[in-house]
Amino acid sequence: MVTVALAVTLILIVKGRQPAKPAGLTALSVPPASRGVIQISGDVAHPGVYMAVDTNLTNGVIYMASPLCSGDLAKQSELLSAPVQTGKTLHLFCKGPDNRAIIQYGTMKSSQLLTLGLPLDLNLVTEADLELLPGIGPTLARRITEFRQKNGYFGSVNELLQVEGIGEKKLKQLSSYFK
Known part of the structure; x- marks a missing residue:
């Protein structure tokens, strides 16, 4: 019995796992630009x-x-x-x-845009909309909307760096969600 178990284990180690097939398009792929x-x-x-x-x-x-x-x-x-x-x-x-x-x-509602893979308008999103994004909680959402109220519309997504709590890493994570 031990010999059979060792043989099966040896075969599994030598063969290893087969590589996974590449993933196809997801159900919520971003529509083509055209x-x-x-x-x-x-x-x-x-x-x-x-x-x-x-x-x-x-x-x-x-x-x-x-x-x-x-x-x-x-x-x-x-x-x-x-x-x-x-x-x-x-x-x-x-x-x-x-x-x-x-x-x-x-x-469209922000939740619909996100589901369809479409970017949000940084100058129109509400605190609740911002909280839908990964990495943004109530505090950061409030800081972003307060910054926009005090300083006017964002000229570009890069201006988020001026908001307390957003650094280069967070900006890179969030930039794909905004136009």
Whole structure:
């Protein structure tokens, strides 16, 4: 019995573990630069988050979501030609006697942006948003927002170095989360 156990152990040591296969794309990979991510809601049959080619963001997203407005959207060229940045929201309302489409623009919640791998705007995030990031607790989040209130908008992510508690290592860790 001991001989069998030694033989099995010797075989395992000699063969060793096989190297792991390289990991593929993750479920939450960052979308390619040529694609945009937009959330559409409101008077549409299919509300949700859509990926579209940047040049046709508004047009493509509106038609993919299937608007419930009876008016002809193609005649409302101002709606279909307006450029929209990735990470934004479009809320479509059908208003008036002609059921004309009206769009209200906004920004996705920080939690949604992070889930989609999209950067946050350092000048718009709240303390609660900052606390979603690894390495930022309530105290550091408060320092960042207080610094922004006292000194105005951040010109670049590197200005975080002026916030007490953020050094080069922390900046490197956080910089990928901001645009």
